[in-house]
Amino acid sequence: MNEFFRSLITIVSVVAIPLMFLLFLGWGLIKKVKVYEVFVEGAKDGFTVAIKIIPYLVAMLAAIGIFRASGALDLLITVLAPATALIGMPPETLPMALMRPLSGSGSLGIMTELMKVHGPDSLIGIMASTMYGSSETTFYVLAVYFGAVSIKNTRHAVPTGLIADLAGMLAAVWIVNLLF
């Protein structure tokens, strides 16, 4: 069942993009849209949007870079590690939970390292990979999406994103402890 579902989704994700091209552009052709002209008209915005993101992304990634390079994560882990036992979380997976919202490549590195040390099918390995799949890189998404429309006052976006991340991590700990 698991295997079937997996291969189904693999096929879908391979054919999805060609299919979308076919459907969108073909539909345009049927509806007598001047597809080439309209495509170029829309594509024009690609450059400006990407350039607008730069200052937001530089601000965010530079701060995250400083945080990562300083070893501050280890400090946070020392402070927070005693709390992990309360929720049934192996302390080894704490860096994963803290890094996930900050950095995609950083959390990927932590996940790979945990699997190398503890094995991919250990409780720690399964929990780390579930955590990786349970959330997005919140701060990156915030910088890119808000940057594209020059939003500086993010209102409750950060608390919302952090609550989502926390819920994802707690749910990952709970479900993995329940099933494995």
Added chain:
Amino acid sequence: MLNYIWIGLILLGLFAAVGNDISDEVRDTYRNGKVLEGTLEIRKSPSAIRGTWEGDLSISRDAFNAFYGAERTDADVRQAVVIATGTDSVQAIHLPITPATPAWWREIVKSAGSKERLTGTVTLLALAEDGSTARIGFTLEPIQFVKLRAVTQAALDYAGIAVNIALGLIGIMALWLGVMKVAEEAGLLLIVTRALTPLTKRLFPDIPSDHPAVGAMIMNIAANMLGLSNAATPMGLKAMEELNKLNPKAGTATNAMITFLAINTGGLILIPATAIAVRAAAGSGNPGIIIGTSIVGAGCATIAGVAASKLLQRLPRYKKAMEVSHE
């Protein structure tokens, strides 16, 4: 709040860097100025035209770890060295960094003057009787401010990475914005939008249900769930642009934008392909076992995020931020 998180990351980083550097200094982690001894197997001796010794330096694993006072290597050290006999009595030693160099030295060279070699001063050079080996002692250049240097480098590197990411987006942004424009003109987005109106009306009550923003958001969420991140980002940014057209206060995030981002940062994905690939590469017996658990985790994250966005938007301080002043 982003202001505080942002400055918090930077300050925490800077304080941690200073703290770590002081702690390294106090604990003498790098053994600055201390003499390390080893055996040199001489390959080339100085001649009339070349004033250098060349050879391989051997230090036993135990001696290396004892010197640094920690488990720094799990094998005996064998390292190519060049000793230059200077005009005065001081002899300089160079340790070129190669893949065979112990990991600890490869680590500390990042904070050294040159990234290609560690340098030091020879304090002892005693030739064996047959002249093929020598007992040498040397001190390495002092290593200081490792974390502060790393922090500086990271700030510069990541600024560059940010620009590369943004520039890398230009192509796929243009491609997908073009395709989306055709779909919009052909009325296809409207069909998708209408099909999901009952759901989107609840999630985004402020947005007219036929608005192009709704279609772009649906496409973005669908692409994300299929793991097509290359397509999802341009669609998401298109959705943000459309949402911003309805924004009464430029530069401030609207409720709809934040709910949309909550769904996005929840990261609901049907097949977490990256995690599965890493598991498979690490030799897992069942790499796909995390599909179900990830869906539960990301599902909870998404639900909590949407609920949080709906609850927090009622708080007075966030309501006030949205008020348009009429002056």
